Amino acid sequence: MKKLTRADYLIRVLWLFLLYLVISFPPFFLMIMGNCEKNIQLELFFGALALIAYGLIIWWIASYYPKYRRWPVVTMSNGKKVLWGLGGLVVGRGLVSFFSWLNEALAHQGETANDMQINQILNGNKISVTFVVISLVFMAPVVEELIFRGLIMNLFFKDERFWWPIILSATLFSACHASTTIYSFLIYFSLGCVLAFIYRKTGNIKLSIGVHFLNNVVAFIPMLLIL
Numbered sequence: 001m002k003k004l005t006r007a008d009y010l011i012r013v014l015w016l017f018l019l020y021l022v023i024s025f026p027p028f029f030l031m032i033m034g035n036c037e038k039n040i041q042l043e044l045f046f047g048a049l050a051l052i053a054y055g056l057i058i059w060w061i062a063s064y065y066p067k068y069r070r071w072p073v074v075t076m077s078n079g080k081k082v083l084w085g086l087g088g089l090v091v092g093r094g095l096v097s098f099f100s101w102l103n104e105a106l107a108h109q110g111e112t113a114n115d116m117q118i119n120q121i122l123n124g125n126k127i128s129v130t131f132v133v134i135s136l137v138f139m140a141p142v143v144e145e146l147i148f149r150g151l152i153m154n155l156f157f158k159d160e161r162f163w164w165p166i167i168l169s170a171t172l173f174s175a176c177h178a179s180t181t182i183y184s185f186l187i188y189f190s191l192g193c194v195l196a197f198i199y200r201k202t203g204n205i206k207l208s209i210g211v212h213f214l215n216n217v218v219a220f221i222p223m224l225l226i227l
Helices: 006-022 025-034 040-068 078-106 113-122 126-155 163-175 182-202 205-225
Strands: none
Touching: 006 040, 006 126, 025 040, 025 113, 025 126, 040 126, 078 182, 078 205, 113 126, 113 182, 113 205, 126 163, 126 182, 126 205, 163 182, 182 205
8 A cells, every 4th residue: 555645644534524424324214214104105215215325325335445455355265254254243243242231231221322213213114124124234234344344444554554444444333323322332343343353354345244244134133023
């Protein structure tokens, strides 16, 4: 990676602000959709807008990612990929469970503000549930991994840096989720660290996307069971 000038850093920081603005649109559309349960046409409209927004973001970021990617993909067998995936899922869910317990025990918050927002949308009808599952279980992991691992970890540090890209990625990843306590912040920060570690060690963005997808599946199952 060539040495960056102040202008380069400024442009990349401004790009981060633009990315934060852009990725806020799909959840915004989903929130509006959740308030339109008495109007099926509006519900379908805003749900479709959320999916289209996610699709356009994936297309946009995926077109830039190869340009900035600096770490080669580590060649490994399918069995090793499975071990990485399952290991990341177990460690990630373990950390999430631990900080969730602290959040409930010390901050008296049974669920994070982010989960509360999701539950509010899921309290709608089957149309809302369908759009939320497609958006947050299938599409959000792709968008968030491309941005927080694929781009952010490659934009600001020298190639040999290991932990700083992980910390920056996890911090910004957690900051984009609604957190009202230090423990809820650590829930997403710890998960972000696991995903960033997997990407930094393997260079395989598809692997971190897979772990993120599995994490969201596990997280959504309890929410769907209580509907």
